[in-house]
Every structure is written in C-alpha cells, then in structure tokens.
Amino acid sequence: MRIGYLVRHGQASFGKKDYDALSDLGHLQSRVLGRELAYREIRPDLIIRGELRRHRETAEGIIEGLELDVPVEVDPGWDEFDFQHVVEVFKPLYRSRTLMVADLARTRHPKAAFQAVFEDATARWIGGGFDGEYAESFPAFTSRVEGALGRMAERGPDKGTVLVVSSGGPIGLAASLMLAGDASLWGSLNRVAVNTGVTKVINGRSGLNLSSYNSHTHVEHDRELLTYR
Template sequence: MTRLLLVRHGQASFGAENYDALSPLGHEQALVLGRSLAARGIKPALVIRGTMRRHEETLSGILEGLGSPVPLVQDPGWNEFDFQHVVEIHRPSYRDRAAMMGELALSDRPDRAFQQVFDAATLRWSSGRFDAEYAESFTAFRTRVAAALSEITTSLTDHRDILAVSSGGPIAMAASLITAGPDFPAALWASFNRVTVNTGVTKILSGRSGLSLSTFNEHTHVESDQRLLTYR
C-alpha cells in the first residue's frame, strides 16, 4: 500500500503586503515538520507542491529538516483558491487592504473577526448560486483539485510514498472527495477547511480499492510548543 502525505503550508504573513511569504514562525514550522518526518523514518520518493511562494518555502524547510534531496514536481492544481477575491466579492470594502485591517483592528480578536467574514464569504461562494461572479467558481475549484488528485494517484503506481505541499482549501477538497465522492455537500468541505493547522499532515492510502483517508490534519509535531500551533 502506498501513501500520500498532503501538507498544509506553514504560517503565511496575514496582514502583510505579501501574504504569500511565510512568516518567521511559518519557516520554523516547516523545519520542525521535516525533522519530525526524518525522526520517524519517513522519506518520500517524490515531492509535489503548488506553485505559490508559501508552498515553495514550506517545502524548502521540510526538505532541510529531512536532510536529503527528493525529486520535485510542481502542480498548480494544488494551489489555494483566491480567498481574497472570494472575501472581496462578499465584502467589497475589503478591496482596500488598509480599510480591511482598520476594520478588523476594531475587534478584540481581529483573527476571529476575519474568520467570521471568511466563513460567510466561502459559504456564499460554495453555494453554487453565484458562480458567474467569481473568477474560479467552487465547482471549477473542485474539478481542478480532483484532477490534481487523480494525477497523484497515477504517480503513486511508480512511487511508494509521495509528499505534497498545498493549502487548506485543496486539502479539505481532497478529503471531501475521498470520503464522500464528487457530490459531497459543501458543508463537509467547509468543516474540513475550518480546522486545518499550518503544516498539518493528511495521510491518504492508495490500494486496490482506491484512495482512503487514513488521518486528517495530524499535527503532533507542533503540539509540544503551543507557539507553533497556528491556523492562519
């Protein structure tokens, strides 16, 4: 039986000019995960990543922690959906980053305030009732991730273990597709996506009966230091 380890990227730079760059903590999370995998004797035969900067920087830290190079494939199918665009369609005032940060700063918990807006925005997006308003509809996103997952499934016939670095949205989508099929309820995706931890690891097994979800969002490598446990 072969394994696919889907890894969410390390903490990005929320609120900064370039969100896509990892924060210093994000770099540390990636390195810690790589060392944890090495200590457990896990060495993937192939690594795959999305084409975003946070994917590249996360994989770099993981490989440093593993201590050995691994063949690499890039696949934009594992890129995150444009959550900023989805939020801005729901809340047009957030097209002005300064205005967004100013509004969030009025809350005692800006992270929770943003999460509420994010949840409402993705609920609207995933409903399928407003597809024409989005550059990438939820249906198109599902199709994209399904194709990327199918491509990896083919690669698993030649490589026993594959590690792929992606984002919370695509990983939640892959988990939804595997557990409930292509017609899964959008609420299932949302429930997976809401709890993904930075550098959390989702293990998918590939056998004669196809793909099965073994573990979702495993993150024991960051639980010993609460400073490393982040969701955004």
C-alpha cells in the same frame, strides 16, 4: 504511489503586504515537520507542491529538516482558491487593503473578525447561486483539486511515497472527496486545518482512501508552534 501525505503549508504572513511569504514561525514549522518525518523514517520519493510562494518555502523547509535530496514537481492544481477575491466579492470594501485593515482594527479581535467574514464569504461562494461572479467558481475549484488528486496517485514508484505541499482548502476538499464522494464536508474540514498538518492517503485496489486527517503531533507539544492561519 502507494502512500501520499498532504501537507498544509507553514504559517503565512497574515496581515502583511505579502501574505504568501512564510512567517519566521512558518519556516520553523516546516523544518520541524521535516525532522519529524526523518525521525519516523518517512522518506518521500517525490514532493509535489502548488506554485504559491508559501508552498515552495514550506517544501524547502521540509527538505532541509529531512536532510534528504528529494525531487520536486510543481502542480498548480494544488494551489489555494483565491480567498481574497472570494472575500472581496462578498464585501467590496475589502478591495482596499487599507480599508480592510481599518475595518478589522475597530474590533477587539481582528483575526476572529476576519474569520467570521471569511466563513460568510465562502458560504456564499459554495452556495452555487452566484457562480458567475467569481473568477473560479466552487465547482471549478472542486474539479481542479480532483484532477490534482488523481495526478498525485499516478506519480512516484508504484509502492513509493509522494508528499504534497498545498493549502487547507485543497487538502480539506480532497479529504471530503475521499470520505463522502463529494464536497459536502469541505467547510468543516477546512475550518480545523493546522499549519503543516499532515493528511495521509493510501492508494489501494479500490482507489484513494483517507487514512488520517490533519495530524499535527509534531507541533502540539509547543503551543507557539500550533497555528491555524
């Protein structure tokens, strides 16, 4: 490929039994992005997606908006890290969804409260001192995403365009690897990821280079379309 677009999935169902399913808004965001790509005459030669439901549904919405028949491949290297597991290791109370919901409900802003727990939990995960406690350590996650990024570069026509549908974690990590050569920027990049935000990658003589990160002009005109979780 010559150009790659890394797309974060549409809004998932936060607080519901099946978080992995897109919300109605998430489906709309995906179709809006597809229509925007069509308007800009960006026609992917290939779509690669993670194997999660929210990745599949987002890819389907983008294709619907594009009104274009695009081949789709699945690469689990683009799957999100298991954030629920990372949170549960940090806060075992949250192994019970009922207790987690009740605990968050005690706060005035449950989403903000969960975000605070999430950030503390991921800080512990990436710290490196407790790798053995996790099903997938942060170094293992980094290696997995680095492999997926390399495979993306090899797919599609030499001068073609590949679109990847993934999650904020892998996309932020991929951006950090291209910008800094390591995962040091991951936390800051992951924190600001917008649903269906688009990150552009150029595959040149020097390898993969980040052209833009988290572009979301297709949703920022409508506050209801602009979501972060």
